[in-house]
Amino acid sequence: MIEIEHLTKCYGSFQAVRDVSLSIPKGQVLGLLGPNGAGKSTIIRIVTGYLPPTAGRAAVDGFDSVTQSHDVRRRLGYLPESNPLYAEMRVVEYLHFRGRLFGLPREDRRRAVERVIERCWLSEMRRRQIGRLSKGYRQRVGLAAALLHNPPVLILDEPTSGLDPIQIRETRHLIRELAGEHTMVLSSHILPEVEVTCDRIVIIARGAIRADGTVDQLRQKAGEAQRYVLEVQTPPGDAGVREELGRLPGVTKVDALAADGWMRFEVSAAAGTGDLREALGRVVGERRLPCRELHRNTGSLEQLFVRITAEAEAA
Ligand code: ADP
Numbered sequence: 001m002i003e004i005e006h007l008t009k010c011y012g013s014f015q016a017v018r019d020v021s022l023s024i025p026k027g028q029v030l031g032l033l034g035p036n037g038a039g040k041s042t043i044i045r046i047v048t049g050y051l052p053p054t055a056g057r058a059a060v061d062g063f064d065s066v067t068q069s070h071d072v073r074r075r076l077g078y079l080p081e082s083n084p085l086y087a088e089m090r091v092v093e094y095l096h097f098r099g100r101l102f103g104l105p106r107e108d109r110r111r112a113v114e115r116v117i118e119r120c121w122l123s124e125m126r127r128r129q130i131g132r133l134s135k136g137y138r139q140r141v142g143l144a145a146a147l148l149h150n151p152p153v154l155i156l157d158e159p160t161s162g163l164d165p166i167q168i169r170e171t172r173h174l175i176r177e178l179a180g181e182h183t184m185v186l187s188s189h190i191l192p193e194v195e196v197t198c199d200r201i202v203i204i205a206r207g208a209i210r211a212d213g214t215v216d217q218l219r220q221k222a223g224e225a226q227r228y229v230l231e232v233q234t235p236p237g238d239a240g241v242r243e244e245l246g247r248l249p250g251v252t253k254v255d256a257l258a259a260d261g262w263m264r265f266e267v268s269a270a271a272g273t274g275d276l277r278e279a280l281g282r283v284v285g286e287r288r289l290p291c292r293e294l295h296r297n298t299g300s301l302e303q304l305f306v307r308i309t310a311e312a313e314a315a
Pocket residue numbers: 011014016034035036037038039040041042043
């Protein structure tokens with residue numbers, strides 16, 4: 001649905017994007033993750049046809065972002081980071097205005113405005129002046145405007161920047177709902193944002209792609225060791241469970257801590273070891289020990305992100 005080939009962008013002598021190639025299939029939700037200044041907005045502006053590349057090309061649904069930008073924009077809903085709105089207009093007026101800019105005929109426009117007001121949970125605010133809305137609601141108005149012409153592709157640049165935690169949660173919820181219906185590109189400098197909303201993450205630093213994969217693939221790449229927690233009641237003085245846990249394939253370490261009559265085991269396994277929860281459960285089950293907890297600490301990609309960014313900076 002989106003093809004980016006050898007994209008390069010220079011601002012004067014400064015290379016903001018360096019030879020980026022990326023293919024985004026229909027229906028995928030892709031997170032562009034990178035620190036501020038990495039080049040995310042520049043890539044997005046080129047794909048959306050607002051900025052010409054210095055070299056390379058971008059296409060949406062087969063249409064070139066420079067020579068066929070009109071066809072590209074027809075297929076795109078774009079929420080820029082700045083989310084420009086007209087503060088004096090009421091929500092419903094603004095959406096009608098945007099619908100007219102898209103050339104939607106009156107009856108279609110009316111239906112489209114009602115559809116996006118409902119879709120973006122704006123019914124209660126439809127007559128409110130935009131300038132009097134909270135930032136979270138303004139973001140929803142921006143999203144609603146981007147959805148008016150029912151585009152198959154949605155591009156959101158830092159959609160939660162500047163929102164408070166509750167607004168962030170609501171916006172993410174809305175994004176997840178929209179994800180089912182659209183091919184989506186979402187840029188962010190916040191890891192959990194893309195981790196919870198995206199099928200695939202592309203890490204950008206200093207204008208180039210540094211990592212690309214699903215959350216699980218990137219975790220493996222990070223070489224993240226797995227950790228499990230197990231709380232059971234063991235007979236006093238019995239070291240058998242700990243020894244048996246330590247003999248499971250892949251286990252590198254077992255820490256044991258006694259507290260209020262329970263034994264808490266923290267089991268570490270090497271990166272690349274499969275899921276050990278079943279094996280851990282079997283050790284406990286075979287001994288018929290009471291168990292009140294068994295879980296895997298999945299951790300986050302934070303380390304990989306930090307390492308990649310630092311390496312790019314150093315280079
Ligand atoms: P991100 O969206 O990842 O924060 P940007 O694409 O906005 O990154 O910026 C990438 C780099 O290009 C930054 O160093 C930024 O300062 C620079 N840059 C962006 N826009 C311009 C511009 N219009 N003129 C000059 N430099 C720019």
